[in-house]
Amino acid sequence: MERVPIIKIGQTLFVSIQIDLQDDTVMRLQEDLADELSATGAHGVIIDITAVEIVDSFIGRMLTMIGSISRLFDAETVIVGMRPAVAITLTELGLSLSGVRTALNAEKGLEILNGKT
Amino acid sequence: MDAGGTTERMADYLRDHRDKVVDRWSELVIAGVRGRTSFEEVRRELRDLYSLVVRVLSESDDHAVGELRAALDELSRSRARDGFTPTETALGVFSLKDAVYELVADTAELAPEFLVFSRMIDDLGLRTFESYSAAREQIITDQSTAMMELSTPVVRLWDGIIAVPLVGTLDSARTQLVMEKLLDTLVATGANHAVIDITGVATVDTEVAQHLLKTVSAARLLGAECTISGIRPQVAQTIVSLGIEFGDIATKATLADALALALRQAGLKVVQALEPLFCDIAGFSNCRS
Numbered sequence: 001m002e003r004v005p006i007i008k009i010g011q012t013l014f015v016s017i018q019i020d021l022q023d024d025t026v027m028r029l030q031e032d033l034a035d036e037l038s039a040t041g042a043h044g045v046i047i048d049i050t051a052v053e054i055v056d057s058f059i060g061r062m063l064t065m066i067g068s069i070s071r072l073f074d075a076e077t078v079i080v081g082m083r084p085a086v087a088i089t090l091t092e093l094g095l096s097l098s099g100v101r102t103a104l105n106a107e108k109g110l111e112i113l114n115g116k117t
Numbered sequence: 118m119d120a121g122g123t124t125e126r127m128a129d130y131l132r133d134h135r136d137k138v139v140d141r142w143s144e145l146v147i148a149g150v151r152g153r154t155s156f157e158e159v160r161r162e163l164r165d166l167y168s169l170v171v172r173v174l175s176e177s178d179d180h181a182v183g184e185l186r187a188a189l190d191e192l193s194r195s196r197a198r199d200g201f202t203p204t205e206t207a208l209g210v211f212s213l214k215d216a217v218y219e220l221v222a223d224t225a226e227l228a229p230e231f232l233v234f235s236r237m238i239d240d241l242g243l244r245t246f247e248s249y250s251a252a253r254e255q256i257i258t259d260q261s262t263a264m265m266e267l268s269t270p271v272v273r274l275w276d277g278i279i280a281v282p283l284v285g286t287l288d289s290a291r292t293q294l295v296m297e298k299l300l301d302t303l304v305a306t307g308a309n310h311a312v313i314d315i316t317g318v319a320t321v322d323t324e325v326a327q328h329l330l331k332t333v334s335a336a337r338l339l340g341a342e343c344t345i346s347g348i349r350p351q352v353a354q355t356i357v358s359l360g361i362e363f364g365d366i367a368t369k370a371t372l373a374d375a376l377a378l379a380l381r382q383a384g385l386k387v388v389q390a391l392e393p394l395f396c397d398i399a400g401f402s403n404c405r406s
Contacts, residue, residue, distance in 0.1 A: 080340065084300030087338040091331045096338070103340035104307050 004029045006036050012113055013037065013075075014106075016048040021055070026062045033066060037073040044113035045070050048106055050081030060095040067100035076101060080109040127230040128175035131167075131217070138216050139164050145212035149205050162192060163213075170213070170241075174234070189241060190248040197252035206249045210242045269295050271302040278310045278379045279303065280372065284317030292328035296335060303341045310379040311336055314372045316347030326361040333366050342382065344368070346375035 002025055007014040013036055019025065033045065047066070067077040080103045090097065103109035131138065143160040150159070169188055172181040189210070196206040214235055221227045268291065274280050281299055299311060313329065315321070321329075333343040346369040348356070356363075369375040380387060 078340075079338075082339050084297060084304060084335070084339070087300055087335040088296060090338055091335040096334045101340070102338050104304065104309070108307075108309070108340060 001025065001028065003032070006032055008036070008040055008042060011042050012044040012046060012110070013040070013042045014046050014048070016051075018051045021052060021059050023058055026059055030062060030066055030069065034069050034073075037070060037075055041073070043075050045075055045077045046106060046109045046113070047077065047079050048081050048109075049079060049086070050083070050105075052086060053083065055086050055089055057093045057095065060090050060093060060097065064095070064097055064100060067097070071099065076113060078103050078109040078112050080104070080106050123230050123233050124174045127227075127234050128171050130221075130227065130230065131171050131174065131234075134220055135167065135171075138213075138220065139167050141216040141219065142167070142213050145215055146209050149208050149212070150201065153199065153201070166192070167213075170237075174237070185241070186244060189245050193245045193248040194252040197249050197256065203246060203249055207242050207246050210238060210245050214238045265291065265294060269298050271298055273306065273308075274312065274376055275380065275383075275385075277306075277308045277383055278312070278376065279306060279308045280312040280314055280375075282314045282317065282372075286320070287318055287325045287328060289324075289328065292325070292332065296328075296332045299332060300335055300339060303336060303339050309341055310382060311341055311343045312372060312375040312379060313343060313345050314347040314375070315345060315352070316349070316372070318352070321348075321352045321356055321361075323359055323361060326356065326359075326363075330363070330366070342367075342379075344375040344378055346370070346372045 002019055002022075004015055004017055004019070004025065006029075007016075013033065015029065015033070017029075036042070037045070045066070047063070063079060070077045077099075078101045079097065082102065101109075101112055103112055139160065143156060143163050146159050146163065147154075147156050166185070166188055169181060169185040173185050192209070193206055196209070217234065218231065221231050268283075268285060270282065272280050272282070279299075279302055281295060283295065287295075299313075302308070303311060313332065315329075318325070329345060333345070336343045344367045345363065348368060348370065367375075367378060369378060377387075
């Protein structure tokens, strides 16, 4: 099973998803992220999904869950780099990713976490 | 009497009476089109067609048949573009039958020949009608494509603020196009704020509202905030009486208000200059100097 690496930069955990998401990959990511948040006490999570072309309702829901889990560790989650096609799919599925913030790119995501906007 | 001989004799007959038939045919056609083309032009077109009809009858080779069909298609297409009705277009071919019939009516021995000729003209008439409708279909398709392309501009109002002025009726296909274009522009320009201006949208029903809400949520997923502006009084009444909820989506009366909101959210402030600014652009005559 492929694993998504989690990189800690300062007080932020950075996750860049470069593979096609499978259900078990996302579940593993969720577990890893929870472990990492608890171990490091990071205050923000940036999930970059620029390379993700296909999402389904399960993955959409898991992203929301990751957001909720992060909030329990007092960390804010920002999903960055979503493709228009992915956004349309999620909207058609009726998922608005509540509780998760979104940004156009990683830079803007960092600005959100740093409280600039 | 074999069919080959019959058509051959008809072709000879038509060739002999060429000018007379073409003149009469042109008269009948021009009476039908009510002065939208000149007699000379009609006569020239019909003379070409007539020669082709004679060639098809006399040689019955595929070459002439193909040429006649192409000429008819071309004629029907130009008639369709010029706004002639289907009847007028088809009558243009059928009146050849009338013109010939007036000539052969007295000569009883040409009856079998005329029957063959008549069948051929019927086929040609049907063909005319088919290419006429095909041309009209094409025109309609072209126009709706052009409308689609024209109807979805995305304009940049400010750094990081874009606007989509919507005009006309919103249906699923158009909203889909607007949504895709808006999202693509958000990604391409890195804009944080989008204004959807619906001043030009005459009616908003539940379906249109649904489409707008979807567009806004999709833009939010990308990390951009959307404002809907330009809601007209009647539209506002409709929205309320239909029980449509825009939720936490910001709505503004005018595009100016929406821009002001977007600027405020971007941390920008528009202030009145204490003194009128002097323009240093040469030739800018509207400025006081």
